[in-house]
Amino acid sequence: MELVKKVLSKILIHVLSLIICSLLSFLTLLKWFKVGNALFHVKPRPTPPAILQDEKWGTHGYLNLKSQGIKIHYVENGDRSKPLIVCFHGFPEFWFSWRYQLEEFSSDHWVVAVDMRGYGDSDKPSSLSDYTLDKLIEDARQIVLELGKLKGIDWDKERCTIMAHDWGGALAWLLVSLYPHLFDYHISLNGPHITALNIHKQSSIKQKLMSWYMILFQTPWVPELILRANDLQMFDQMAEPMRNRDKMFNKDIIEAYKYSFGKTWAFTGPLNYYRNMGAAEKTYPKVSVPSLIIWGTEDKALAKPIAELSAAQCENAQIEWVENTGHWVQMEEYEHANKLIRDYFVKNKKIV
Template structure:
């Protein structure tokens, strides 16, 4: 009886310590978020005075021709019975061939894979899925509908609904984060995992605590904890701040042409679309105890050396979570590697597929 009581007491003490630590971390996070938000809000309203009344006017767009180009693929939908939502996807290639699943990042869309859909479709059935809330996928209401695990389960059911026993997962940014958890938890569904500029959740959390440089790069993560202000800020002055993410200080102006930017503006001008993108960040638990198994599937990590949002060190830290891994850097490339350097990016994919068949 005394042993049982001692164990209960120990668990109780540990639980209280964890709760206190979570409160402290939450307070620090909110303090950082508030400081960043005050600076951004001051700048925002100063610029409103300079630009005029149209600064905060929400603009809407019609779908540009580039999104309707049949050469990119066929638009389709799958209803996920267990998850209760419909996901949009674009497919190209023969359905009888092996499946490559492409998963976009946050503040992006299926369109970010426009250089890969055709590239691999001769040998594969290539599917670029739109995450819940994005593009023409369903947008369930409520912040809690956009947790990491809900997206993981969406994609698990989506792969099963496509009717393939195995597939190759290629993810970028937030899509790769979802992939790290999905492929680790359900390895039997996948042949290989390829991530581009998307770090393992443990690697990111660990590095964020130790690196002031990464904390500065992650300003938007803290800013997105605030209610309402992020959506207002991203949409202001014709989605100016949103476009700055793509341009990465104008280094990607040749990649993100006016036509490409119009496609992104179309999707994010839809009702609730910006809130969906922000809600993932609002669900981040900086004290998460999520258990992620070691990655057993052959893994390729592709990283742009000039990434403005994620340190180069995160690639090596993520590799430590894998049993069979290769890390490839693309010198001079930024965060959006599959769009900025599509020829070299596709070459790396082909080479890796050939040695892991």
């Protein structure tokens, strides 16, 4: 009887999700019939906005991941002789999501925020098969190793800290699970362990409904068009619920995101992360790297139990809830998030 309930629940959620996705697609097509191709016109933005060039965030560089066949763009701040923090962003973001952490921790760390494969100024392979989970994890490992070479790390004596959010957070969980010898600490900001996400989705109708967009993203071409609609209006909408919007996600910041995602098919690589999620149901070793989980409690995509289930995948985890804050906690409440991270470092004697 329990099995029947689970099967019926899964069928019901998929039907509801498909209805929502079909409705959204239909409404978009209806607008297209009324407005025409102007609906999908994105204003040309040929040059980076000034905010992306601000030296307080750091300097730009590239890593050549020869074994992966791609080039990765990054921004670094701080002294390379200091302990390394590597930052991985989520969807739909790029290195700029870590601007406040690049500035904050550069005084006592070498902080590096990368553009993940398919994002920003990093290479954007065109094939769906270029975005399998195994390739993304290997990208992340190679990025850490290449940065280690730049810094001159002897991995037998030194480790780095990984700080990650959303999709970057999902990859970071697997990276610290599979390669713990590379890391001293792991900071996850609203980033789900894939095992935790799968467990919660199996038992929570609410989470299945919250994840409706993942089904939409499986469709070819349509999500790209929807996300580009009305000159990338999605970024204006993304900013709407943020607290202190004028400070955290003002017009200049929105323009920075529109510049990055305004290029033709700039969404295809990022969406391919989701289109390869079907192969994500593996068993991974328990995380032995000490982990700090910072979680905005009003996340509309990832429910609070995922943080607790992620902590259950660890030998040593600490959860810090940030109340009345959404998915982008590292931007929306960056001062609070930065303090939690700094306090954690002090508590664990990483810094004095």
